[in-house]
Amino acid sequence: MAQCFNPSPDARKHLSFRCELAAWTVVRLGLPELAALRQEPGTRFPPQVTPHFLKNSDDQTITSLAAVHETIRSMDRSPQDFREWGVVSASRFVGRGAFAATLHKYGNDGPWGVSVQVVPHNLLHSVSSTISLSLPCQGPCLGAGGGPQGEVDALLAAANLLADPSRPGVWVTWSYWDPELQIDARGKPTSESHCIATVLALQPLREKNPRAEFEIRASRDPQLRTTTNEESQSPLKTLASVLLDVTRLRPKAFDVVCQLKGGLELEMTWRTPVSEALETPVISSVPIEARQPLALARAG
Secondary structure, three states, X not given: OHHHHOOOHHHHOOOEEEEEXXXXXXXXXXXXXXXXXXXXXXXXXOOOOOHHHHOOOOHHHHHHHHHHHHHHHHOOOOXXXXXXXXXXXXXXXXXXXXXXXXXXXXXXXXXHHOOHHHOOOOOOOHHXXXXXXXXXXXXXXXXXXXXXXXXXXXXXXHHHHHOOOXXXXXXXXXXXXXXXXXXXXXXXXXXOOEEEEEEEEXXXXXXXXXXXXXXXXXXXXXXXXXXXXXXOOOOOOOHHHHHHHHHHHOOOOEEEEEEOOOOEEEEEEEOOOHHHHOOXXXXXXXXXXXXXXXEEEEOO
């Protein structure tokens, strides 16, 4: 199925994939909140997520994990219900601080001064792996992207997984710092920033017209770059900021098209009032600025 989303230009004209959006969450955590969560994970996580479990995790991993468990609570389901789900995570420059600290310690103390745990906990797949272990999930576990526009890679990877009819669902997460976190030579933060994670619970279509759905297809108008709100002054918005807008405004219906790379586009559709369609616990009420190059187009 990987070839399905890497088609020739002619094949793209006939490309279409639909899935149901069951729930979502956007989490925004500052450095003090992340430090406290490492020490007392029981405030947000189930008992199996202990301080030792999170000891070597990147902050983007912890924020994404918090968003997943908030989403599960909003769905009124148990983590065991997602055992067969897949997990796809797109982090942005994960592990920068940890590897800077490791290189600094290695220079001063040699190989005995550093921990081998920096490798498995700070790679592209580390976020999805930690989420998978915490639930636990036995489905595919993937890292996607790694830099700007990584959320697009995550959505395409999730579409490939959901093309398997035996897959009950896929967790999709993407995370980044806003603004990008500045660090010193020892990996210590030198600027104020917030770690933001968006989580989507995607499932195969269970009915012809679900209350909320995603569709990935060949782009109908790659040059279209308007916003979802005619009063907005910004031509670019992130998918996370759109979800925040939907949660705050609770529209009766909602339809937005995201222009993706590679000649593809993503359409999100709500056919009933959002308050009836989904539970959407948003941890942050602070708007997310449009810093990711993901253009959204008004679709009616």
